[in-house]
Amino acid sequence: MMTVLGCIVYSHNPWLVLLAVLICCAGSWVTVRLFQRAAGTSGVQRLGWHVLTAVAAGAAIWCTHFIAMIGFEPGVPIAFDPVLTVLSLLVAVVGAAPGFALACSRRLRYAPALGGAVVGVAIVLMHYTGMMAYRVQGIVSWDMGYLVASVVISVVFAALALQAAARLDRPGMRYAAGGLLGLAIAGLHFTGMTAFRVSPMLVDGVFSQPQALQALGLAVAGVALVIVGAGVASYLIDDSVRSESLEQLRHMALTDSLTELPNRSSFNDRLDNEIYLADQTGGRIALVGIDLNRFKEINDLHGHAAGDRVLVVLAQRMRSLLQEGEFVARLGGDEFVAIHRMREGSLLDFLSRLETSLFAPIQVGDWEAVPGASLGVAIYPDDARDKSMLIGNTDLAMYRAKSDMLKNVCFYEPSMDEAIRARRTLASELREALESGQLDIHYQVQTAVESREIRGYEALLRWLHPRRGYVPPVEFIPLAEENGLILQLGEWVLRNACSRAASWDPPYKVAVNLSRAQFAHADLPTLIQEVLADTGLPPERLELELTESTLFADRERSLHMLREIKALGVSIALDDFGTGYSSLETLRTFPFDKIKLDCSFVSEVESSPQARAIVRAVLALGKSLDIPVLAEGIETQGQLSLLRNEGCDEAQGYLLGRPAPLRQIVDSGQLSLATAADKLVHP
Structure with missing residues (x-):
């Protein structure tokens, strides 16, 4: 150790040694940073970072060696072989590249250490190739102990350097890795120079030019700093781009894209x-x-x-x-x-x-x-x-x-908690009701206004709760929509209504309401076709009712769906007309077979001139479009008479018949059932 230190102190120009060490430290730090960036990428991007890392490492190794060699004072004239000097630079760059690539491999457990050892070998090859280019007036010999020590120092410290640099999860390791790589480069060089021995053989007229060599050393140092600076700039530019990209991604992740509000x-x-x-x-x-x-x-x-x-x-x-x-x-x-x-x-x-x-x-x-x-x-x-x-x-x-x-x-x-708990309990009980047979269908008659002949019945779902009694549909239908039961309820009503109506005598129509969730279901036409086939109900005896708001979610899809259903022979009624959008465009575009005027207008038709005017306008609209109009909510004879005078086609309401179980309707004599279908009726 003292011999190596003596070599540095007594056989070198201290200023050039200091410059070489500066280049070595800066180059090692930049090399480690570039290597860590390469380790954090993949594909073509990793290859690019490996190239930059190898160039920065080669420049640091070669320039450290070259400047320190210029600062070495052997006591005899010196010169450099240009070919071998350039070759030594190539050895440093090309030899280090596979070492860095191996160190990034995830296939081997100790890949960083093995890759570092390869880089250490590249440092050794560069150094001794450079020494072959070093021409002195004398006989050269080597101290094999120091020579072997220089090789060991390079390989061991380079392996430790890349093993430390591979710890991306510990940012402080980059400084240790840079120091270890610097020790590998400088330790090899100065230990190798201690092994170098020269026996002078002076030739007259041959001499060195120290000033020119020092100027050359400074020039090499300048080039080295440019290369190292380019590596630093590449790293900083990429780091800046990454920071901007990360900030942009963070902004996108935390911000609503439409309103720019936080998400x-x-x-x-x-x-x-x-x-x-x-x-x-x-x-x-x-x-x-x-x-x-x-x-x-x-x-x-x-x-x-x-x-x-x-x-x-x-x-x-x-x-x-x-x-x-x-x-x-x-x-x-x-x-x-x-x-x-x-x-x-x-x-x-x-x-x-x-x-x-x-x-x-x-x-x-x-x-x-x-x-x-x-x-x-x-x-x-x-x-x-x-x-x-x-x-x-x-x-x-x-x-x-x-x-x-x-x-x-x-x-x-706090009372809101009680209300929500009650709703959740009712929703759970509705699911049980569907499975335990608490649900039934009641039917409300629909008649011709002029002749009072029965035209059909609307199927209405009823829930007889074992403790609460009848639960109004206005309470449990929204619960079914919220909890995803509406599709099951809708299919149950459709299948049971069609099955029972198949045996009615006379063969009246049965009207079934469709919820928005049912209509949004892609397989609705297929379901209707299957139900008709399973129950044997002729399609012309089924009428499906839906509100105008159901159609507006997707008008094009709705039109296509209605056409598919009508192609089966099923008729379609527009329910609650007058309470929603009441768009004339809807009536022109969609193939409705009936308009159902909402009961809110009928209830005021005797007392409100405005309501009477609206009813008259809707009836006139139906006639002009050749679409029959059914008025809902008829409760008085006066309402029925007024609708008859205005030319209303059909009516439905308590005056004509309240919703009732099928058995009650059969007992009243309005219709009869075949024996097979009669089994479906609840007692």
């Missing part, structure tokens, strides 16, 4: 943080659920582009009203959520600002939209113990606000 993921992070702050400071936060009231109507009537425009405008408004401690995010569709860090009297002000922004008109093209919204509010920790409960209670309050036409904002109350 659900961002909301969850923010809510976690606000709850933590509230716990630490004893503060309170309000969570506000926001659901737009008429967004579906906007989409259906004006298209999704108009709906998107409304969402963007509302998002801009809500973003602009935010103050410190306030946050708004879009969760999806027409659902938003806001967080407010509460101060004295601040919550009501925040809610007022939200209402103003949500209820102000929005100009979209040549029409004006006023979306409105239902807001549900729950407060932490007053109304909830944790995040999940807070979100759930906010949803409960929002649904209460949505169901109350007189309130835009509803605060959470």
Whole structure:
């Protein structure tokens, strides 16, 4: 060790040694960084980083060696063989490349150490190829002990360097790896130079030019710094691009693409943080659920582009009203959520600002939209113990606000939990009812207004609960839609109604309602065809009723579906006409066989001139389009007489017959059943 140190101190120019060490350290650090970048990529990109790594490593190794050689003072004239000098550079670059590639392999357990050993061998080959290019006026000999030691130092320290550099999970290891690689390069060189012996053989007229060699050393150092700098620049540029890409991906991951508001993921992070702050400071936060009231109507009537425009405008408004401690995010569709860090009297002000922004008109093209919204509010920790409960209670309050036409904002109350538990219990019991035979079909007669002849019966689902008695459809049908039971219920009603009607005498029509979920089902025409085949009901005796809102989700698909159903021979009635969109375009486009006028108009036809005018207009419209009109909800003789005078085709209501079980209708003598079908009737 002392001999090596003596070689450095007494046989070298200290300034050139210092310069060589500087190049060695900088080059080693850059090499390790480039190698780690290569290890974190794959494919062609990894190959590119390997090339940069090999060039940077080769430049660091060769320039360290060359500058230190120029600084070596053997005491005799020296020169360099140009061919071998250039060859030594190629050996450094080409020899190091496979070592770095091997070190990145995931197939071998100790691949980094093996690859580092290959790089160490490349350093050895470069050094001693360079020594062959070193021409001195004397006889050269080698101390084999130091020579072997130099090889061992290079291979061992290079292997340790890449083993450390491969630990990408520990950023601090890059400094250790750079130091070890520097020791491999410098340790090899100075130990190898200690092994170098020269016996002078001076020739007259031959001498060295120290100043020229030093200038050459400085030039080489400059080139080395340029190469190393290029490696650093490549790394920094890629790092900058990666940072920008990561930031862009992070923005995309946390931001709603349409409105540029924070999305659900961002909301969850923010809510976690606000709850933590509230716990630490004893503060309170309000969570506000926001659901737009008429967004579906906007989409259906004006298209999704108009709906998107409304969402963007509302998002801009809500973003602009935010103050410190306030946050708004879009969760999806027409659902938003806001967080407010509460101060004295601040919550009501925040809610007022939200209402103003949500209820102000929005100009979209040549029409004006006023979306409105239902807001549900729950407060932490007053109304909830944790995040999940807070979100759930906010949803409960929002649904209460949505169901109350007189309130835009509803605060959470404990009684809401009782209501939701009751709904969940009823939903569970509805599933049991479907399996245990608690469901039945009642039938309401439909007659011709003029002749009072029976035209058919509408099948209406009824639920006889063992404890509650009859549960109104207005209660359990929405539950079935919410819990995914509506398809099973719909098929049960369709199959049973058709099966029983198949044996009616006279063979009246049976009308069955279709829910929106049923109509959205792709296999509906196939199901209808199977039911008709299984039950033996002629298709012309089945009438399917659906509301206009059912069609607007996808008009093109709806038209195609209706045509498929009509091709089976089944008739189609437009139910509740007058309460939804009542679009003339719908009547012109879709092949309806009947229009059912909603009972809300019939109930007021005797007292309201406006209702009478609407009824008269609908009847005239039906006649002009050659579509029969059935009036629902006939309860008085006066209503029936007025409809007869106005030319109404058919009627249905309590005056003509209440919904009743099939057995009761059979007992009344309105129809009779074949023996096989009679078994299907509940006693």
